[in-house]
Amino acid sequence: MPEPDPPALTPEQKAERAGSFGAAAAQYERYRPGPPVAAVDWVLPTPVHTVVDLGAGTGALTRLLVGRADEVVAVEPDDRMRATLIESVPGVRAVAGRGESIPLPDASVDAVLASSSWHWMDPVPTLLEVGRVLVPGGTLAAMWSGPDPDTGLIAQARSLLSGDGGAGTVGIDGDSQAELSAALGDRNALAQALQIPPGVPFDQPEETVITWEVALNADELIGLLGTFSWVILMEDAARERLLETARSVLRDALGVSGDVTVDIGYRAEVFKARRHG
Numbered sequence: 325m326p327e328p329d330p331p332a333l334t335p336e337q338k339a340e341r342a343g344s345f346g347a348a349a350a351q352y353e354r355y356r357p358g359p360p361v362a363a364v365d366w367v368l369p370t371p372v373h374t375v376v377d378l379g380a381g382t383g384a385l386t387r388l389l390v391g392r393a394d395e396v397v398a399v400e401p402d403d404r405m406r407a408t409l410i411e412s413v414p415g416v417r418a419v420a421g422r423g424e425s426i427p428l429p430d431a432s433v434d435a436v437l438a439s440s441s442w443h444w445m446d447p448v449p450t451l452l453e454v455g456r457v458l459v460p461g462g463t464l465a466a467m468w469s470g471p472d473p474d475t476g477l478i479a480q481a482r483s484l485l486s487g488d489g490g491a492g493t494v495g496i497d498g499d500s501q502a503e504l505s506a507a508l509g510d511r512n513a514l515a516q517a518l519q520i521p522p523g524v525p526f527d528q529p530e531e532t533v534i535t536w537e538v539a540l541n542a543d544e545l546i547g548l549l550g551t552f553s554w555v556i557l558m559e560d561a562a563r564e565r566l567l568e569t570a571r572s573v574l575r576d577a578l579g580v581s582g583d584v585t586v587d588i589g590y591r592a593e594v595f596k597a598r599r600h601g
Contacts, residue, residue: 341444341553345381345405353408355547358384359439359469362534363594367465368392372434376457378423379441383409385467386416389437397433399426423450428457435463442466443516451524460601464526466518469592471548472535476589477578484577518595529597537587542574545588 333341345352364385368375372393377386380398382405389396390413398413399421400406410418421427423438423445436454438445454464471478518529540548546567549555555563574580 341557344553344556345402345551350408351547352405352551353382353384353412355544356382356384356551357469357538357590358388359467359592359594360534360536360590361388362536363467363469363532363592364388364392364437366532366534366594367437367463367467367596368435374433374435376426376428376433376436378426378436378438378454379444380409380418381405381439381441383413383416385437385439387413390416393434397428424453426453426457430456431459433457433462434459435465437465437467439467440469442518443468447519448521448524451520451526455525455599458599460599462599463596464518464599465594465596467592467594468516469534469590472589472591475591477580477586478588481573481578484573516593518597520597525600526597527600529595531593531595534592534594536590536592538590539585540588541583541585542571542580545574545580545586546571 368389371391374395374397375389375393377383377389377396377398380386380400383398386396386398386409396416398406398409398416398418400409400418401420401422403420406418406420409416419427423442426436436458442450451464458464473479473482520526520528549570550563550567555566558566578586580586
């Protein structure tokens with residue numbers, strides 16, 4: 325039986341999670357892969373003059389935009405994430421800002437892209453603000469990419485942990501088993517779609533889905549798990565217990581340790597909408 329969706333986050337919880345990533349900026353840059361090139365190709369089939377990476381983080385999408393526009397502007401509210409971006413993606417303009425307040429002139433941008441960041445923004449104010457900075461006919465795109473929890477090794481781990489004999493199989497206590505199972509099943513409890521309500525200057529979006537595989541070893545899988553907001557915000561002892569539990573499951577139940585790699589199924593859901601006018 326499928327697990328129920330987690331309850332929606334309160335505004336306070338959402339704000340706390342949205343602001344958590346700077347504490348793990350270096351780890352985020354190291355372990356969080358960006359969207360696939362095919363997603364950017366679909367959104368921007370031809371070069372443009374100016375493109376914005378909105379909620380740019382440490383620059384995983386930003387680096388894919390270099391060469392696709394005369395000017396790439398990375399907009400990121402967290403100083404620590406932005407500093408890592410400036411170091412890792414030289415030559416782009418990185419500015420402090422957020423979806424609801426973009427520090428650019430009216431009608432100055434050809435495309436605005438947001439990679440795994442749109443769900444942290446207040447959608448209607450952000451749509452109006454993006455509409456302000458876009459030229460008529462400009463493109464807004466929102467994309468979400470990451471490991472697909474319903475395929476491959478992650479689905480296998482979730483099934484193991486949710487089964488009656490899961491804890492005994494991997495030799496972990498029930499509390500640790502429950503924590504890891506919840507982490508693997510969490511879909512952020514946030515909407516992951518670009519929705520266009522009435523009153524904003526955009527056509528209804530087109531959508532595409534892209535799947536691919538990434539070969540990761542145990543250290544990389546553990547590092548990736550440590551970049552998710554609900555893990556970053558754990559107390560230190562709880563986080564260490566969770567990560568050690570994950571390592572035990574990988575090693576003892578799934579045979580992934582040392583330099584052994586496993587192909588992890590990734591999925592990107594990509595939306596694009598045209599600005600009226």
